[in-house]
Amino acid sequence: MKVIIKEDNVQGGKAAFEIFEKAIKSGAKNFGLATGSTPETLYKNWVASDLDCSELTSINLDEYVGLKPEDPQSYHYFMQKHLFDQKPFKKTYVPDGLAEDIDAYCKEYDQLIEDNQIDVQLLGIGQNGHIAFNEPGTPFNTGTHEVKLTENTIKANSRFFDSIDDVPKSAICMGTKNIMHAKKIVLLAFGKEKAHAIKMMIDGPVTEEVPASILQLHPDVTVIVDKDAASEL
Ligand SMILES: N[C@@H]1[C@@H](O)[C@H](O)[C@@H](COP(=O)(O)O)O[C@@H]1O
Numbered sequence: 001m002k003v004i005i006k007e008d009n010v011q012g013g014k015a016a017f018e019i020f021e022k023a024i025k026s027g028a029k030n031f032g033l034a035t036g037s038t039p040e041t042l043y044k045n046w047v048a049s050d051l052d053c054s055e056l057t058s059i060n061l062d063e064y065v066g067l068k069p070e071d072p073q074s075y076h077y078f079m080q081k082h083l084f085d086q087k088p089f090k091k092t093y094v095p096d097g098l099a100e101d102i103d104a105y106c107k108e109y110d111q112l113i114e115d116n117q118i119d120v121q122l123l124g125i126g127q128n129g130h131i132a133f134n135e136p137g138t139p140f141n142t143g144t145h146e147v148k149l150t151e152n153t154i155k156a157n158s159r160f161f162d163s164i165d166d167v168p169k170s171a172i173c174m175g176t177k178n179i180m181h182a183k184k185i186v187l188l189a190f191g192k193e194k195a196h197a198i199k200m201m202i203d204g205p206v207t208e209e210v211p212a213s214i215l216q217l218h219p220d221v222t223v224i225v226d227k228d229a230a231s232e233l
Helices: 009-025 040-048 075-084 102-115 151-160 176-180 192-203 211-217
Strands: 002-006 030-033 057-060 062-064 091-093 120-123 145-148 170-173 184-189 221-226
Touching (some): 002 009, 009 040, 009 120, 009 184, 009 221, 040 075, 057 075, 062 075, 102 145, 176 211, 184 192, 192 211, 192 221
Parallel strands (some): 002 221, 030 057, 030 120, 057 091, 120 184, 184 221
Antiparallel strands (some): 145 170
């Protein structure tokens, strides 16, 4: 893993954007994208750039079960607002939180990822080391699946909702198998509350108890952290 330590999330977002820009200019077409507060500075740089995205395809990591795409808390909405409305892509995919047959839908999403191998996969990390919504204990060979969110994640994500009771209890997300299939991975983490997860991911054992630790086994991972998130390294 290559670890880049930047002053703050502004510098971190800029460094991340440079990686995406270089990949696009070198012909990369398929991007695995992520939500959460962490990628916002990257998307700001992306939107402000003159990059043409009309030939790009994006496949997002996850979506809450039960939220409509136009729900302001949905990850569909987030992506439209922070990137796709300003930078139209050729095709964008975010898991369908309203899918009726979730198991069948997850298989379709796996096929989509199989057919469009991701050139650069963006990731954030949860305080407990989760990536996408792969919570501690999720088997490493899992594909796209429905996941019950842990109390820890519901609490952490409740800041985006009016009340903690409004936070959906489950989500559809890519599994670690899908994530590891990407050619290149860029993981971002900013803030002190991510410091322990970053330490475990980089220096801890590879264990399903810390889902992000699987990234130690991927050949091309760049981790961009700010000083706070790097404080336990
Ligand atoms: N499913 C998302 C993850 O993809 C994200 O990485 C994590 C951290 O979010 P934030 O960047 O807001 O700290 O939260 C959520 O649980």
